[in-house]
Amino acid sequence: xxxxxxxxxxxxxxxxxxxxxxxxxxxxxxxxxxxxxxxxxxxxxxxxxxxxxxxxxxxxxxxxxxxxxxxxxxxxxxxxxxxxxxxxxxxxxxxxxxxxxxxxxxxxxxxxxxxxxxxxxxxxxxxxxxxxxxxxxxxxxxxxxxxxxxxxxxxxxxxxxxxxxxxxxxxxxxxxxxxxxxxxxxxxxxxxxxxxxxxxxxxxxxxxxxxxxxxxxxxxxxxxxxxxxxxxxxxxxxxxxxxxxxxxxxxxxxxxxxxxxxxxxxxxxxxxxxxxxxxxxxxxxxxxxxxxxxxxxxxxxxxxxxxxxxxxxxxxxxxxxxxxxxxxxxxxxxxxxxxxxxxxxxxxxxxxxxxxxxxxxxxxxxxxxxxxxxxxxxxxxxxxxxxxxxxxxxxxxxxx
Numbered sequence: 001x002x003x004x005x006x007x008x009x010x011x012x013x014x015x016x017x018x019x020x021x022x023x024x025x026x027x028x029x030x031x032x033x034x035x036x037x038x039x040x041x042x043x044x045x046x047x048x049x050x051x052x053x054x055x056x057x058x059x060x061x062x063x064x065x066x067x068x069x070x071x072x073x074x075x076x077x078x079x080x081x082x083x084x085x086x087x088x089x090x091x092x093x094x095x096x097x098x099x100x101x102x103x104x105x106x107x108x109x110x111x112x113x114x115x116x117x118x119x120x121x122x123x124x125x126x127x128x129x130x131x132x133x134x135x136x137x138x139x140x141x142x143x144x145x146x147x148x149x150x151x152x153x154x155x156x157x158x159x160x161x162x163x164x165x166x167x168x169x170x171x172x173x174x175x176x177x178x179x180x181x182x183x184x185x186x187x188x189x190x191x192x193x194x195x196x197x198x199x200x201x202x203x204x205x206x207x208x209x210x211x212x213x214x215x216x217x218x219x220x221x222x223x224x225x226x227x228x229x230x231x232x233x234x235x236x237x238x239x240x241x242x243x244x245x246x247x248x249x250x251x252x253x254x255x256x257x258x259x260x261x262x263x264x265x266x267x268x269x270x271x272x273x274x275x276x277x278x279x280x281x282x283x284x285x286x287x288x289x290x291x292x293x294x295x296x297x298x299x300x301x302x303x304x305x306x307x308x309x310x311x312x313x314x315x316x317x318x319x320x321x322x323x324x325x326x327x328x329x330x331x332x333x334x335x336x337x338x339x340x341x342x343x344x345x346x347x348x349x350x351x352x353x354x355x356x357x358x359x360x361x362x363x364x365x366x367x368x369x370x371x372x373x374x375x376x377x378x379x380x381x382x383x384x385x386x387x388x389x390x391x392x393x394x395x396x397x398x399x400x
Contacts, residue, residue, distance in 0.1 A: 016325035020071040020304060023319055023336055024054050035066035037113040041313065043067055043306075048090050048316050050347035051158060053340040055086070055318030058096075058310050068112045068305035073105040075299045076324065081165040083122055084321050084329040086337050088158040091314025098308070098315050099123030099134050102322070105302020112305050117141075119298045122163045124152040133161065133180070135173060137189060139295060144189045150181045158344060160319070160337045164326060169296050177333065185296045192292065196283040204281075209274040215267040228260040 022028065024045055034040060041063030043056040058065055087098040101118040108116075121136040121143070132149040150173060153159040162174040165185075172182040186192060237253040245251065306317055319336035321329050 016323065016328055017074070018321065018323045018328050019074050019301070020069070020320065020322040021332060022069065022321075023332075024056055028056065032067050032069045033109040033112070035068070035110060035112040035307075037066065037111045038064060040067075041065045041310070046316065048088060050351065051088070051316075051340055051344045053158075053318060053336055055088070055316040057090070057316045058308075058313040061313050062311055063313065064114075064307075064309050066112050066114075066305065066307045068103070068107075068109045068303050068307075070105065070109065070303050071301075071322070073300055073302040075297070076165065076167075076301065077297050077299070078167050079324045080167065080326065081296075081301075082162070082321070082323045082326050082329045083120065084160065084162040084319070084333065085123070085317060086158050086160045086319040087124055088156070088316040088318075089124075089126070089154060089314065090156055090316055091312045092156055093126050093154055093315065094312055095127035096308060096310035096312065096315065097123070097125050097134075098317075099125055100317070100320070101305040101307055102301055103303040103305055104298075104300040106300065107303050109303060109305075112303075112307060114307060116305070116307070118143075118305070119301060120163070120165075123161050124154070124159075126152065126154050133173060133175070135163065135171075137185070137191070137296065139189075139191045144191055146181075146188055147190060148188070151175075157348060158316070158318070158337065158341065160333055162326075162329060165296050167297070169293070171296070177330070186291075191295050192290075193288050194286055195289050197286045198281040199284045202282050204279045208279050209272060209276050210278055211272055212275050213269045214272040216270045217267075219267040221265040221267075225262055225265050228258055228262065230258055230261045231255040232258040 022031065028045065032043075034043075041058055041060040043065065044059045045054050046057050047054045048057065056067075083100070083102060085100060089098065099121055100123050101116075102120045102122075103112075103116060103118040117138065119138050121134055123134060125132055125134045131152050131154050133152040135146045135150065136143050138144070153175060160174075160176050162172075162177065164172045164174075166172075169185045170183065171185055171188075173180055232255060233253045234256045239251045239253075243251050301322070304320065304322065308315075319332065321332045323329055
């Protein structure tokens with residue numbers, strides 16, 4: 001048994017394939033094509049403010065970006081598909097994408113743009129209060145977004161995004177190697193029509209009573225119900241002493257709500273003896289429904305693209321891998337993301353602390369100057385000097 005298990009493990013390792021891998025450490029520009037479809041923003045290679053691992057960063061505000069790289073065509077039929085990369089919103093993202101697209105090999109990279117076909121789109125998308133990890137699959141030329149949103153990260157640190165699609169039509173999404181969502185593609189996406197529909201040949205009977213209560217037929221409005229008006233003249237109102245009928249016109253007392261007014265009469269409600277409960281439409285099998293075992297399977301993967309819009313630039317993409325074994329993705333993450341994660345956080349926290357100290361020192365200096373100005377008492381100070389001091393104090397307080 002031990003030998004069989006070892007042989008199986010060795011066979012699995014031997015058959016695992018990495019289809020694409022990019023860490024932007026070398027001549028990355030020779031592998032990537034910038035689209036000529038429009039005037040796109042420029043990517044630059046950098047490790048960013050706090051990292052030591054080089055990635056490519058959006059560098060121009062209020063720009064679309066479109067860049068892609070090709071790899072040998074493959075199909076994920078009968079095997080896992082693993083897509084993993086890191087994204088870092090170093091700019092403090094307000095509105096922009098951080099996702100990637102995996103397209104067929106047939107797309108024109110020089111004309112790659114928002115309408116270029118893709119099989120899968122995956123990764124963070126943030127704009128204002130909308131913050132989610134996108135996951136979209138193309139099925140029969142329609143793009144299907146996951147029916148419920150997945151959370152994402154929007155801080156200024158690097159985060160690792162991993163998608164695993166299994167051949168049994170299940171999937172898993174991880175952020176920083178921790179699962180945030182998983183499930184069935186057929187349950188969580190609207191690829192297929194519903195299995196059942198309402199029977200079109202059946203409708204609610206005309207005599208069906210679905211009102212649980214009714215007006216009491218024996219309840220009669222009292223004879224004196226409408227005797228009192230809704231508004232009456234204010235009995236406490238008095239004509240002002242300076243009122244002049246000739247100049248001001250005839251004085252009329254204001255009206256107030258009548259405390260005796262009873263409102264519109266309504267009959268009391270009683271249980272409806274004919275109530276049958278809510279009518280439930282009978283369901284039948286949907287003749288248009290047909291299961292499809294190929295959902296999540298594609299014959300042609302061949303291009304990875306970063307096709308996004310950013311209001312404020314600064315997002316860094318790195319550590320991209322496409323494989324059929326999660327072990328390869330985990331090993332690559334260990335070489336890249338995990339090797340830099342702790343140092344990046346340490347540098348980020350140190351910078352944050354330095355900025356806090358500088359802000360505190362500036363505030364203390366400002367407070368001391370305001371206090372000094374407030375304590376100045378010089379009777380001989382010229383009026384214009386006094387005004388200047390007051391203006392300076394106002395300026396200092398506005399900076400708080």
